[in-house]
Amino acid sequence: MKHTLVAKVADQPGVLNRVASLFRRRAFNIDSLTVGHTETDQVSRMTIVVDTARVPAHIVEANLRKLVPVMDVTDVTHSPTVDRDLALIRVTCSPAERAELASLVEIFRGRIVDVARESVIVEVTGDEQKVNGLLDLLRVRGIVEMVRTGKVAMVRGSTKPEEQADGVPGLDAAPSSPTH
Amino acid sequence: MQRTGAQIVWECLVREGVDLVFGYPGGANLPIYDAMLEYPIRHVLVRHEQGAAHAADGYARASGKVGVAMATSGPGATNLTTGIATAMLDSSPTVFITGQVSSKVLGTDAFQEVDVTGITLPITKHNALVTDVRDLARTVREAFVIARAGRPGPVLVDVCKDAQQASTDFHWPETVTLPGLVEPAPPDKGALARAADLIEKAERPLILAGAGVVKSGSSRALQEFVERTGTPVALTLLGIGGFPQSHPLCLGMMGMHGEAFVNHAIQEADLILAFGMRFDDRVTGNLKTYAAQAKKIHVEVDASEMHKNVRADVPLVADLLATLKALTPMVPAKHHDEWIAKIDGWRKETRSRDILHQDGNGRLLAAHVINDLWKTTGGDAIIVTDVGQHQMWEAQYYKHDLPRTLITSGGLGTMGFALPAAIGAKMARPETEVWVVAGDGGFQMTACELTTMMQERLDIKIAVINNGYLGMVRQWQEFFHDKRYAATPMLSPDFVALANAHRVPAHRITERSEVAKKVEEARATDGPMLLEFQVQKEDAVYPMVPAGADLHTMIRRPNESQEGVKA
Numbered sequence: 001m002k003h004t005l006v007a008k009v010a011d012q013p014g015v016l017n018r019v020a021s022l023f024r025r026r027a028f029n030i031d032s033l034t035v036g037h038t039e040t041d042q043v044s045r046m047t048i049v050v051d052t053a054r055v056p057a058h059i060v061e062a063n064l065r066k067l068v069p070v071m072d073v074t075d076v077t078h079s080p081t082v083d084r085d086l087a088l089i090r091v092t093c094s095p096a097e098r099a100e101l102a103s104l105v106e107i108f109r110g111r112i113v114d115v116a117r118e119s120v121i122v123e124v125t126g127d128e129q130k131v132n133g134l135l136d137l138l139r140v141r142g143i144v145e146m147v148r149t150g151k152v153a154m155v156r157g158s159t160k161p162e163e164q165a166d167g168v169p170g171l172d173a174a175p176s177s178p179t180h
Numbered sequence: 181m182q183r184t185g186a187q188i189v190w191e192c193l194v195r196e197g198v199d200l201v202f203g204y205p206g207g208a209n210l211p212i213y214d215a216m217l218e219y220p221i222r223h224v225l226v227r228h229e230q231g232a233a234h235a236a237d238g239y240a241r242a243s244g245k246v247g248v249a250m251a252t253s254g255p256g257a258t259n260l261t262t263g264i265a266t267a268m269l270d271s272s273p274t275v276f277i278t279g280q281v282s283s284k285v286l287g288t289d290a291f292q293e294v295d296v297t298g299i300t301l302p303i304t305k306h307n308a309l310v311t312d313v314r315d316l317a318r319t320v321r322e323a324f325v326i327a328r329a330g331r332p333g334p335v336l337v338d339v340c341k342d343a344q345q346a347s348t349d350f351h352w353p354e355t356v357t358l359p360g361l362v363e364p365a366p367p368d369k370g371a372l373a374r375a376a377d378l379i380e381k382a383e384r385p386l387i388l389a390g391a392g393v394v395k396s397g398s399s400r401a402l403q404e405f406v407e408r409t410g411t412p413v414a415l416t417l418l419g420i421g422g423f424p425q426s427h428p429l430c431l432g433m434m435g436m437h438g439e440a441f442v443n444h445a446i447q448e449a450d451l452i453l454a455f456g457m458r459f460d461d462r463v464t465g466n467l468k469t470y471a472a473q474a475k476k477i478h479v480e481v482d483a484s485e486m487h488k489n490v491r492a493d494v495p496l497v498a499d500l501l502a503t504l505k506a507l508t509p510m511v512p513a514k515h516h517d518e519w520i521a522k523i524d525g526w527r528k529e530t531r532s533r534d535i536l537h538q539d540g541n542g543r544l545l546a547a548h549v550i551n552d553l554w555k556t557t558g559g560d561a562i563i564v565t566d567v568g569q570h571q572m573w574e575a576q577y578y579k580h581d582l583p584r585t586l587i588t589s590g591g592l593g594t595m596g597f598a599l600p601a602a603i604g605a606k607m608a609r610p611e612t613e614v615w616v617v618a619g620d621g622g623f624q625m626t627a628c629e630l631t632t633m634m635q636e637r638l639d640i641k642i643a644v645i646n647n648g649y650l651g652m653v654r655q656w657q658e659f660f661h662d663k664r665y666a667a668t669p670m671l672s673p674d675f676v677a678l679a680n681a682h683r684v685p686a687h688r689i690t691e692r693s694e695v696a697k698k699v700e701e702a703r704a705t706d707g708p709m710l711l712e713f714q715v716q717k718e719d720a721v722y723p724m725v726p727a728g729a730d731l732h733t734m735i736r737r738p739n740e741s742q743e744g745v746k747a
Contacts, residue, residue, distance in 0.1 A: 010360060014309075018301065025302045062484035068306040068326060071359040 002031060003057040003077045004153050007046040008038070010069040018067050019046065028060050029053070032150030043071070047152045080156040083127040086149045088113075089135065092142035093120045101141070108134040119144055127151075183350035185313040185343045186215035189277060192320040194219055195352050198248050200239065200607055202232035206252025207292060209279025211344035224603070224636055227628035229256050231600035233263020234626070237272045238601030241587045242562060243608035244397070246327050247272070252279045254292030257338070258299065262594060264334050265303040269591025270418060271395065273332035275323045276300075282342040283311035296338045305333030313346040322356050330363055331482040332395060364481050367498035367506050375477045375494045376510040379409060382451035384519045386474075387413045388434065388463075391590070392456015392481060392500050393422030394583045401504040402455065403427070408508055410515040412523060414442045416457050417575055418590040424581040426559075431523065435463040436725045437572040440734055441526035443725065446471050447732045448522070454478045456500045459489040460591070465731040479503045533737055535722075536577070543716045544692055546570055546645050550577040552695040553615065553643060557703070561613040562587060562605050566598035566622030569651035572721040574617050596625030599642070603629060606638045613641070613703070620646040620672045630682040633708060641702045642684075642710040644675050647717050655720045659735060679710035686710040 009015050016035060023030050031049035038045045050060050057075050064073045093101050101120065102112055110124035124134050128151060135143070183191060189212050193201065202224045205213040216223055226232040229251040236247030247267075251260050257278040267274045281290040297309045306326045308319050316339065323335040379385065393402055399422055406413055406429050413423045414434040423430055431442045446452070452474040457463070464470045467489060478492035479500050486495045496503055531537065535547045550573045559579055564587040565571040571588055580586050587605055589597040598618040606614040616623075623644050633640055654668040679686035687698050689711055702709040722737035 014297070017298075021301050056487070058486075059484060059488055062482075062486065065362055066482070066484055068358060068360045 001052055003050050003052050003075055005048045005061060006074045006076050007064055007070055008072040009044050009046055011042045011044045012069055015069045022063055026063060028055055034150045034152050049151050076153055076155055081153045082156060083151055083153045084125055085128050085131050085151050086125045087131050088147050089122045089138055089143055090119050090145040091122055091138050092144060094118060181350050182347050184347050185316050186211035188316045188350055190215055190219040191350060192317055193221060196324045201248045201250055202226055202235040203250030204229050204232060204256055206256045208253035208281055208341050226632050229259035230262050231626055231629045233260045234597050234600035235604035236274050237263060237267045238587055238604030239608045240272045240274050242584055242605035246324055247274045247604060250277045253281055254294045257296040264300055266589050266592045266594040267334040268303045271332050273327040274334040275327050276336040278338045280338045280340045283340040300336050304336050307336040309338045310343050311340050313343045313348045316343060318353050321353050325356055329361055364499040367496050367503040371494050371496050372506055375507060378451055378475050378477060379511045384449045385411045385451040386445055386449040387411050387453045387455060388457050389413050389419040389422050389455050390416040390457025391418035393419055396500040398501045398504055399583045401501055405504050405508045408513050409511055416463055420575060420586045421580040421583045425579040426581050433575050437721050439530050440723045441530045443731045444526045445523050449474045452476045458485045465725045465729050469730040540692055544690055545719060546715045547573045547577050548692055549695055549713045550574050553699055554578040556696050556699040561615050563615050563617055564598050564602035564605055566618035567593045567595045568619045569721050570617055570619045570645040595622035599626050600629045602640050603633055603638060606640050616640060616642040618644055619651060620644060621650045621670055634682055640708050644712045645715055646712055647715050675712040684708050684710050688712045690714045
């Protein structure tokens with residue numbers, strides 16, 4: 001099964017390497033990993049989708065949490081979330097087909113963002129299912145090139161996810177900011 | 181006050197209470213060594229950086245304090261890595277400070293440049309590269325905080341040469357904020373209540389005590405718990421010393437080379453209380469059949485160990501000492517006479533086939549040597565072992581009563597560990613008798629540190645158990661590879677002459693009758709002595725659970741006086 005973990009990490013050089021090295025060493029299988037800035041200075045946020053067929057999610061979570069630059073990890077798999085994935089897709093498209101393609105893309109709330117003689121670039125944003133749905137339809141027309149950002153996720157509602165997560169008992173009781 | 185980076189390193193070490201550093205100088209840490217002369221810290225020049233790492237580790241294990249080692253860039257740092265990994269696998273609080281090439285040439289394959297933080301990333305608890313002198317004091321302070329916190333471990337700080345040479349206004353940050361550092365939470369009340377309930381209902385409970393007992397200083401608290409609940413205790417290799425082996429409820433070591441009756445007790449128990457141990461594969465054997473009848477209460481400070489190998493019915497991610505203090509008053513006083521009697525039955529069967537009760541028939545057996553060493557030293561010495569058969573015989577036949585008296589490489593199984601680790605242990609506890617117990621193979625890996633031992637005038641006694649083979653590998657070849665002894669018969673130097681070349685007095689012992697006498701002579705000698713015991717060549721450590729086999733299926737010592745092997 002796929003689990004989505006949200007990690008808040010210190011915005012320092014080498015943090016991504018530490019996370020990647022951990023996943024490699026412990027043979028955790030990453031489906032996708034995105035990193036970006038957050039509302040707080042010096043804090044980045046990673047959304048990690050991990051395949052937990054071999055190693056359970058709480059083990060991945062606890063190992064991530066052991067990395068010193070990782071401040072917090074939340075498994076949001078079973079929380080209501082807003083998920084977004086962005087794809088740029090270059091599709092074969094003759095001038096005569098453009099209007100039809102544009103209306104197809106419109107159904108998925110996507111857009112054509114670049115036009116060349118025999119192809120266009122389509123941009124689409126949404127949860128993974130929606131993006132996959134459009135991809136299925138575009139594939140028959142001929143996808144020349146594609147890039148996806150991977151999933152980012154945020155828990156719905158008014159609180160931050162760390163205040164509403166339900167983990168394995170006894171595993172998430174650590175205070176978050178020890179001072180020495 | 182203005183200080184160079186090199187001075188800041190020492191200023192920080194002094195403030196951390198460090199008075200001893202093991203190391204080796206080179207081009208990229210020359211400024212640090214130059215500044216060393218101004219500070220009240222004893223530096224021990226080793227003969228190979230691996231020795232410095234093991235010595236710092238041995239110091240940490242013997243004292244509970246942070247051990248410190250230094251090396252230069254490139255080969256200096258790579259030579260440390262075996263020692264760093266050893267400290268990592270056994271959670272030993274250590275700090276390593278390496279010199280790095282100037283930040284201006286980082287990444288250019290400059291002379292003696294290697295990506296040290298990259299190399300040590302998976303074998304440290306944390307590491308950091310310092311390119312700017314202004315980050316140095318905080319980074320070193322954080323290294324010590326991280327090394328000690330929660331489950332301890334090694335931290336490496338790689339300091340660029342220009343950061344050592346540059347100056348800045350020095351300020352030692354007494355407190356540092358590390359939002360990502362996981363520190364033990366108090367034990368969960370609900371989990372404590374569930375644990376107490378299981379303990380009350382248990383009829384065949386068994387404690388598995390690991391390294392966490394020693395590291396958290398829980399020996400006394402464990403004894404109180406044991407005496408209140410009448411629960412017998414089995415020890416992991418690194419748990420030895422955490423609970424006195426002379427205690428009537430102490431069973432001894434469990435696992436691959438644990439005594440048969442201890443493994444039977446685990447398989448028959450209805451409640452396992454795992455205290456500060458991590459269900460390593462050498463302890464459990466086949467996980468599918470491991471302690472199948474037992475509910476498990478697992479107290480462990482590292483959350484990532486919870487449910488990793490064995491599913492816990494009651495997980496307690498917390499400091500062991502705090503947990504025992506909270507739990508002991510919650511459980512009723514109990515006796516388990518029937519259960520103890522059952523265990524004693526197995527114990528009797530085990531004893532009857534024990535090598536101690538079998539005649540050596542003129543051969544000198546390693547187990548006899550260890551047993552005589554235990555008796556002669558009164559069990560009070562710190563024993564630092566190497567890795568292999570002698571290590572397992574030590575664990576079986578030297579009965580430790582005190583924490584931090586067995587120092588051994590458990591998780592990584594690092595040959596060559598004993599002598600340099602003993603140097604660290606002796607310097608941590610100069611008043612305590614320290615013995616190295618090493619095999620002929622492992623001793624040769626770091627024998628160069630004999631010079632370091634003499635240079636520091638350390639009174640360390642050395643027992644080399646020489647069987648002419650890489651004995652444990654030979655044993656596996658005997659059992660699992662049709663006795664095809666590939667690359668295990670081993671030529672050794674004349675150990676007596678080797679010791680003498682280092683001005684260490686030495687004796688060669690071939691008869692059992694000489695063992696106690698020579699051990700006594702070594703103890704009476706002021707200064708080091710090496711004893712080479714030429715033991716039975718093709719002896720095996722019994723019992724043995726083959727790797728991955730069920731814990732109750734052990735290869736037993738062929739019984740010379742009794743037949744019928746009922747496992």
